Amino acid sequence: MGKITVTNLLLGLLIHVIVVCADVKNLNIWPMPSSVSYGHNTLYIGKDFKLKTDQSKYADASGILKDGFTRLVDIIKAAHVIDYNNPGSSSSSILHGIHVIVASPNDELQYGVDESYNLDVPVPGKAGFALLKAETIYGALHGLQTFSQLCHFNFSMRAVEVGQVPWTISDEPRFSYRGLLIDTSRHYLPLPVIKKVIDSMAYAKLNVLHWHIVDSQSFPLEIPSYPKLWNGAYSIEERYTVADATEIVRYAQRRGINVLSELDVPGHARSWGFGYPSLWPSDKCMEPLDVSNEFTFKLIDGVLSDFSKIFKYKFVHLGGDEVDTHCWRKTSHVRKWLKKKGMNGTDAYEYFVLRAQKIALSHGYEVVNWEETFNHFGSKLDRKTVVHNWLGGGVAERVVAAGLRCIVSNQDKWYLDHLDTTWQDFYSYEPLTNITSPTKQKLVIGGEVCMWGETIDGSDIEQTIWPRAAAAAERLWSSSHQIAKDAQDAYARLSHFRCLLNQRGVAAAPVVGYGRMAPDGPGSCYMQ
Template sequence: MAWWHCNKPTSLTNTSTSHTLFITIAFAFFISQSFGARILQPHNSLPFIWPLPAKFSFGNETLSVDPTLSLTGNGAASPIVRAAFDRYKGIVFKNSNSYGFLRTVNVAYDVTKLNVVVRSKSEELQLGVDESYNLFVAKVSGSGGITIEANTVFGVLRGLETFSQLCSFDYSTKTVQIYKAPVSIRDKPRFPYRGLLLDTSRHYLPIDVIKQIIESMSYAKFNVLHWHIVDTQSFPLEVPTYPKLWKGSYSKWERYTVEDAYDIVNFSKMRGINVMAEVDVPGHAESWGAGYPDIWPSPTCRSPLDVTKKFTFDVLSGIMTDIRKIFPFELFHLGGDEVNTDCWTNTTHVNKWLQVHNMTANDAYQYFVLKAQSMALLKNWSPVNWEETFNTFPRKLHPRTVVHNWLGPGVCPKVVARGLRCIFSNQGVWYLDHIDVPWDVVYNAEPLEGIHEASQQKLVLGGEVCMWAERADTSDVQQTIWPRAAAAAERLWSTTQYTSGGNSNSTAFSRLQYFRCLLNRRGVPAAPVTNFYARTAPIGPGSCFDQ
């Protein structure tokens, strides 16, 4: 899944420099002519908020916000809310904090308090947690003017992000302003699963870089980091029960300790983001044998893992036991894709085992996947598998299985028709390493395409964009992710009332450019929206809002 699908963009980037430059300039000129005049003029009813809220109304007043804004309400008792309030206060008042002397001036600010009301004391983060919120901004004497109401602290986090996007720094007055007040927003996500896959096996990503990506995910209201930790090329994760697995890392400096993994999970939770770990078996696991070569069918035929040996499943069980202590999310990804069984049929002892058990190689593939599923279920995980498992033996998968689509369209309709859950990641539209896929193709993808019954639509958990890393590392991973990932984020969060049909692309375009500039201001190196190829540099001088 993760090697073949990267070849397409590589061939494109091998075009001659002059030809590529011509196409890029032509595309940028077309965009500027088609949309340039509307860059700062979205549809009159649409605010500069990304992703777009479900319901909203605005007025015509402008309110000033006190840089000493205080947090009130019962939400102030939550460490998650308090930490988020401090983060967003730092973002909103970044400019005004540079002018500390202004605080000594006797200024009557319109907004001095942010009142947060949370209805539930539970702070457990799991799939389907209530992320809805109501946000109200009005000039009301003595009350502070801003209220966020939510059923959970995670709804508050989404409300705080929206609040931060309502705030703008006025360079003339050197104050933070909220325009178009009074504001009333009632918002909730369209799908419970809104994910980004991050591959740290093909290229190691330092912890700080992973945290930067998680932070930026929260700006777009993503709620699942799919951590594709290990693969054929490297095994960077510490597994105390089987410590030699670490020998599969690229180097002794490119590893994640148990403490690192805990840190990532806790950092993510503070931003309302679950972490789903993936251990891809029985293929994509050659790196395991660097420390435990007995797990290979033979020294010269190393993948898939040896299906005949108890030791193979002992190691898999040990990995699961150790990482279950770290990852509380109810979903665990077991891979199961791109399994070439030639090693099994071409290795003498494996071939004999198949004959003794009256199995074909495909039977053994099914046996391995189902055995791994059983092990995950015993640890109270719901197994997630790539779609090849469903395509090969749909009737055998456990009823709690979540099928992860990637090969193309039309899979989720078949999955939900059988009563299983599905995650949409069609590689043609939501694989970020396909750098020739423009933002509007990402934006127009529809996870519910071909699914019309409400009962089946509910089985589509949502979707995820995938950042495979064969040709992306610390130097360019964030430019490859952003801003195209944000296009999928709005598709997964927002209702289709404003985001589908007639002029949805033109109205979304100006908002996405604004959001890309917002990411840049927050320190996220998001690439220009109008690039013909993702992550390439601007073609010339210009405003952030024109690129």
């Protein structure tokens, strides 16, 4: 049997073999699990392939496991027509289903939920069920995703096979936060598009959809407390109702994905004033939001109150980036307010961010802010703040040294709208660069790839996200010893995963070249 895990010798009773990078490259699993052993036999998926859940403490009252299993069956059987009457395989080589045992009866999805799992697929002649054990339903969903990648269509048998059995896989994520940002302000994304993005995230074991809902350009979301806000949408059709947002959260949760909502303040907010013009410092100077107007903070309170009824993730993102206070300083009534308060523009920026944080905390949220807030007044931020790095390297190192948590999204490495950033750049970037203390490393809760929407809409979002986001996904999921030291050593596996995404209906672009490139000519999917 092959082996791709590094363990200690168990007192001579069991020898684990350290497999070289070539063996890792030949295993077509993405992201690479923590520990894998495999054999050289073959099983075939039976016509009656079913889910067994006896011994599980999870009752599946909400149907999350049942739906996850149904999706598994759909994707492994979708590529080709299966001939169940082919007599070529014996009954001993038929895999009749998966036995799933979940230890926790709870299906609450929240930051830090246990996502580990253990998957065993037997040799022919043994019990006809694969065994999947997990602490939570969300670990079980990850196990189902891994199992789906062990399945391939056998053209001779006209059947779906599981090769290289027996499999023994033990797996857990390296980071608890593994995110993808989508931007529905620069271009509206219809619900079916967002759902497809969520599906593809689950294939790569990403677990946070960062929804940058509104920005200067548009405000597409219904806010019941302030219903005129979505007057800032591009059109009547390009809007999300509360029910739409609730459906996105529900859909994501059933796939093990949290939704991080973002309300970017005080900058990036010009669209707010189309419904409530008093939020603008003046009709000629429309952002940042008017810091001198109490209505501004009353409205933020109302928005976050409505958010708390929809978005149940423990974090809310309050932006705070790229705030140009020139508008405040040149508007007469705001300038007078600043003078009365003894503030300059920088002071007012700090005042706004900290007051917005307190509002969010009052609604039970912990706050994520872009790194400018840390760079300008990091010592003043609430100690529950998570600082979101985007401007460049070295930030996470300074954030954790200050005792705050950090999410890493270095724009030079993990911004998907930077089409000249290659998958190798995504794969090679290490979130813990220069952070060696285990205590400090724990403060980096994870990372996120960002799909900013200026040149992205429903027509090109999938090929801009994939396969480069998958490169970062392995960096965030796989243990440090499973990540290829040379990105090129991961090329064959990533190419295989990209083709798998295509087979599942995801418009992932070729691996070769830059972001969102078309194939450069005829050829195999696996060579592009």
